[in-house]
Every structure is written in structure tokens, then in C-alpha cells.
Amino acid sequence: MLSFKNVSFGYASENKIFDNINVDIDTTVITAVAGRNGTGKTTLTRLIMGLIHPDKGIIELDGQDISNKPPYTLAKNIGYVFQNPDHQLFASTVYEEVAYAPTCLGITEKEKRKSVEQALVDTGLAEKAGMMPQTLSLGDKQRLSIASALAANPEILILDEPTSGQDCRERTILLRLMEKLNKSGIGIILVTHDMDILAEHADKVVVLANKKAAYKGTPRELFINEDKTFDLGLELPESVCMSNELGLDICLTPAELYKKIAIRREANGGK
Numbered sequence: 001m002l003s004f005k006n007v008s009f010g011y012a013s014e015n016k017i018f019d020n021i022n023v024d025i026d027t028t029v030i031t032a033v034a035g036r037n038g039t040g041k042t043t044l045t046r047l048i049m050g051l052i053h054p055d056k057g058i059i060e061l062d063g064q065d066i067s068n069k070p071p072y073t074l075a076k077n078i079g080y081v082f083q084n085p086d087h088q089l090f091a092s093t094v095y096e097e098v099a100y101a102p103t104c105l106g107i108t109e110k111e112k113r114k115s116v117e118q119a120l121v122d123t124g125l126a127e128k129a130g131m132m133p134q135t136l137s138l139g140d141k142q143r144l145s146i147a148s149a150l151a152a153n154p155e156i157l158i159l160d161e162p163t164s165g166q167d168c169r170e171r172t173i174l175l176r177l178m179e180k181l182n183k184s185g186i187g188i189i190l191v192t193h194d195m196d197i198l199a200e201h202a203d204k205v206v207v208l209a210n211k212k213a214a215y216k217g218t219p220r221e222l223f224i225n226e227d228k229t230f231d232l233g234l235e236l237p238e239s240v241c242m243s244n245e246l247g248l249d250i251c252l253t254p255a256e257l258y259k260k261i262a263i264r265r266e267a268n269g270g271k
Ligand SMILES: Nc1ncnc2c1ncn2[C@@H]1O[C@H](COP(=O)(O)OP(=O)(O)O)[C@@H](O)[C@H]1O
Pocket: 011, 012, 017, 035, 036, 037, 038, 039, 040, 041, 042, 043, 044
């Protein structure tokens, strides 16, 4: 569990981004962080990573206060994938890029090779190990950042808007990878403004507004309340709009929607 307890933070003291924010993030599931632009989604992830520290309050990971720990001590537990992967890639080959974190963690050469190779296989980059990171596609770069984080065997992986600028195929590959990593035991914190992705993939949602966590709960409970969704500056996912339009119970995914339509058709004698 990752807990923000009465956390306040501002880049400048007169301008708070968070004012007494309280939120518990279950680190075994996929938690989406949403909210209008500028509400502090990236700031929240930077606080978790120890890149910045609370002015007031504490951040706990599994009951341990991590508020003032430097980022290199947290990198072992928490992997971070920046919004723009170019900001994170600096080695001359894909392999070296992934090997960087385990090298810093000071594990044996054999263990290092094993975790780097595993991370490359998990992210589908094994065949590109000798390539220059900068020559990769955006999707491959994004997965390379994930591989670099995975090589340190983190407990939590934070992805900040990982699907922005990606085409449909790359997005699908990334989301499948995210699901697979979560099933293997890694908690995911996914910053996203894409409500279709949030509805389909998040177990829990935190919506930031007015310097606080203005909503904490499941996607279904959020989208059932249309007015609240709009007040928080969010849109309804496509499948929710369609199910509302058709007078069906709320559907979060296209698969759920098709199933409910089929059931209704059957109940109406095939019409
Ligand atoms: N390094 C910084 N210095 C000063 N202000 C910043 C810095 N980074 C972000 N901000 C400001 O903090 C607010 C929250 O930013 P951010 O966390 O990036 O929001 P989001 O990711 O939700 O769009 C914005 O008003 C932004 O302009």
C-alpha cells in the first residue's frame, strides 16, 4: 500500500499543487490517476519517486515513511516511465540501457544478466538488444523504458501518459504488457487522460481536482455518476455513452456492451 497522509506540496510556497491530500493506493492492482491538465498528476508521481518531497505530511510505502528518501534508494521498489521516453534514454545500446539500473544496484554480474535478459524478453525487445535506443520507434522506446525499470525488479511501476502519441497497435501492445506485468505481481500506477483505457484497464481510479484526491474508487462507481464525472473535468468512455444511450446498465468496455446487446436481443426474440 502506498499512502499519502495529509500531504501538501507546491513548487513555490505561495502556489500549492496539493493541499492536505489523502489517498491510499493499493500496490497490487492497476490504479489510474486522472484529472484535468495541471491538476498535479505528474507531480504526484514525482513525489512517489522521491524526485520532489512533501512540504507537509508523509508518504508511506508498506507502512514505511519514504517522504524524504532520495530517488536512487526508491528505484529498487518503484520503476518510473517518463511521459517522453527520450528524456530517459542515454545508453548506446538497448542492452546497456536496460543494464543501467541493475548495475547501479550493485548485484552480481550473473544476476544482472538474468534480469536484463528477462526484462528484454518480457517487453518483446530481445531481438533489438544491440540497437541504438534513439533509432527505435516510439512504442519500442516506451517499452525500453519499461524494460529498464523492470530490470531492477520493482514492486510498483509508474507509467505517465504512456499511450500518448502512439498508434492503435502500439497502444494495444503496451496495454497488454501492462496487464501481464500486473498479473505477475507488479502494482501499476497509470497516469492517463484516456477514459476508454481507464474504463477498460484500471481496477481503481484516483481523480485529482482542487488540490485534492477528489475521487477515489472504481471506474464503474465513477462513471455511473455522469454529473460527477463532468465536474471532475472528465469525459465518459465511449462504451458508457453507448450503454446509456441504449438504456442498458453501464458498460465499461466494448466487450461488455456487445454482450449486453446480445442478451437483450435474445430476450426480445432476436430483434
Ligand atoms: N518544475 C516545476 N516548477 C514549477 N511549476 C511546475 C513544475 N512542474 C509542474 N509545475 C506546475 O504544477 C502544476 C501541476 O503540474 P503537473 O503535475 O505537470 O500536472 P499534470 O501532470 O496533471 O498535467 C501545473 O500548474 C504546472 O504548471
